Amino acid sequence: MPFRSPNELHLRSATRRDNISERGARLFGVSVEQFCNWRWQMKNQLTTAEDALKVLQLSVAEREAFQALKDLFQAGITPYYLALMDFENEFDPVRLQAIPRLEELKDRIGVADPLQEVGNSPVKEVVHVYPDRVAFCVAQLCPVYCRYCFRKRRDDEVGLHFNPTIVNQGIDYIASNKNIRDVLITGGDPLIAHDGTLENLLRRLREIPHVEILRIGTRVPVTLPYRITEELADLLAQFHPLWINTHFNCSEELTLEAAAAIDTLLSRGIPVGNQSVLLAGVNDSTQRLKSLLEGLVKMRVRPYYLYQAQTVEGTAHLRVPIEKGLDLMRSLRGRTTGFAIPQYVLDTPSGKIPLSPNHILGRDQETVVLLDLKNNQWREINPLDQYVTPHSLATASDLADSDPVEGLHSI
Secondary structure, eight states: OOOOOOOHHHHHHOSOOSOHHHHHHHHHTSOHHHHTOHHHHHHTOBOSHHHHHTTSOOOHHHHHHHHHTTTTSOOOBOHHHHHTSOTTOTTOHHHHHHSOOGGGGOOSSOBSOTTOTTTTOSBTTEEOOSTTEEEEEOOOOOSSOOTTOTTGGGGGOSSOTTOHHHHHHHHHHHHHOTTOOEEEEESSOTTSSOHHHHHHHHHHHHTSTTOOEEEEEOOHHHHOGGGOOHHHHHHHGGGOSEEEEEOOOSGGGOOHHHHHHHHHHHTTTOOEEEEEEEOTTTTOSHHHHHHHHHHHHHTTOEEEEEEEOOOBTTOGGGOOOHHHHHHHHHHHTTTSOGGGOOEEEEEETTEEEEOOOOOEEEEETTEEEEEOTTSOEEEEEOOGGGOBOSSSBOOHHHHHTSOOOTTOOBO
16 A cells, blocks of 8 residues: 555644655656655665765765765665755754764764663674563664664674574564563664565564563654555554654654654554654754654654763764753743653663753752742642551651652752
């Protein structure tokens, strides 16, 4: 079945109202039907400066960056994603995410594997950090190679894309460990595979009795929405409970085509969450972040995480100070719908650490002192000696001898 064309519902949902399919077809000199074919998109992925120059005027620095970085981290951009760019603005937020830049050569602290995933992989490409869940990196190909990608290291390895040996070893490991109840299928982008390949993988994972939840991490709704066909969505819906987390970073990516792809998934009961990365020049202002989050909610996509960018090599120019991230999170509270605000987190080799402004100043006898949204103090009466457990009334002296109550801090 073909990709579903945008309709009135998607027009209401999308932040960006222009028809990218029509614009892209004109830019690349093909029919709209051909432009909307996801296989055509992958076959015509732009990987060199020469490819990009056929439709986009590159700066001298950008042309040099394509050449200087070709052996460090490959470039790859779908015609669709290129058509999202503002061709007149070298610092367009979409362009910053996909076009190589010479700044990538100037990073004094970046490392190849900031999350130490290799060391946390008991078998190849199965990252096991939390006791009950794993990330299963089955894919290597992506529609767009994001310049901030924390798995750049996999670029040098050959044959990782749905490698049968790696897939079999991973499934055997997951089947042998009964603690694993949640499997995140990731890569690369796992949806860059034939439907039959995906069906085989999902069926084998679903046959493992202790695997309760399947998740797919994919950026195709953002970078290649034509991949989300009716046929693919029907296939995925056979394996509920199945969740999809996608990866919009700026409101320019919330197009009619993206809205249609999201709706195709939601109409099959597939929940869609979003994980953004905080990136300099892309979403590092209150207004830009607010536009993205509110646009996602209009699409019925739940903002899930806002990641602090990893210290992966070549990304210093995109990283934002954590203090700035905290200020942004503070600025959102009270200015937009509560469930539109994601959790700001830092991923580490031992798991995610929440990064959040602390509104609790401390305890003053029977009150807890907090800062409200206007930065004024609020005192909440909250006596310790009235803490009731299911079986008894705890006194202040009881609490003094027990573990600290979560959320309470001493002045």
